Amino acid sequence: MKKYFKIRLILTIIIILGLIFSIYIFINYKQKPIIPGNTVTKIIDGDTFELASGEKIRLICIDAPEINKKGYEEAKQFLSDLILNKQVRLENDINNADKYERLLRYVYINNSKSNNNEIFVNKELVKQGYATLFPYENNTKRCDEIDN
Numbered sequence: 691m692k693k694y695f696k697i698r699l700i701l702t703i704i705i706i707l708g709l710i711f712s713i714y715i716f717i718n719y720k721q722k723p724i725i726p727g728n729t730v731t732k733i734i735d736g737d738t739f740e741l742a743s744g745e746k747i748r749l750i751c752i753d754a755p756e757i758n759k760k761g762y763e764e765a766k767q768f769l770s771d772l773i774l775n776k777q778v779r780l781e782n783d784i785n786n787a788d789k790y791e792r793l794l795r796y797v798y799i800n801n802s803k804s805n806n807n808e809i810f811v812n813k814e815l816v817k818q819g820y821a822t823l824f825p826y827e828n829n830t831k832r833c834d835e836i837d838n
Contacts, residue, residue, distance in 0.1 A: 728780060730773045736765025736820055738792060739773065748792040749812045750783055751833040753824035765820040773799055773811060783829035796832050812836055 732740040736754025740746050754765040781796040788794055797811040813836045815821035825833045 728778050730776055730778055733766055733770040733774055736762065736769055736815065739769065741778075746790075746792040747780065747795050747797065748788055748790075749815070749821075750794050750796055750829045751823060751825055751836050752812050752815055752821040754815060754821040761820065765815065768818060768820045769811075769815065772809070772814065773797070776800075778811070779808065781832075783831050785827060785829055794826075794829055810835065 729742045730739050731742050734740060734746065735757065737749045737752055738746060754769075755761040776799055779798040780793070781798070783794060783796070785794055798808040799811055801807060801809045810832075812821075812832070816823055816836050823833065823837050
């Protein structure tokens, strides 16, 4: 009889611990939101940002002010307002990446304020005065569009 009681007690303790553990997991489990790969999650500066995938993207054909330079904060804020936490469409040119291993891309975002399908982000930064045209090596197929 004592043996049966001990087994029953051990099983009861195991079940109670299992329930406590399950409740703890249920309460503390925080599901991460599903973020598609081309969602911008971080703005590094006025011409560089990071995707949810962790890839760093450098906008081709433009140059925004570097940190501690006049216009840096404004360019970074403008890019942030334009693309942070949004889906972007990326287009490559001849070179895939620069020497810092950032992907070199032309970037587009849906234009919800107009019937025009997309905003060409590289061009918009230059158009609004937050960056200048900066053709770099052979990556120039859309530079003429940015300058117009």
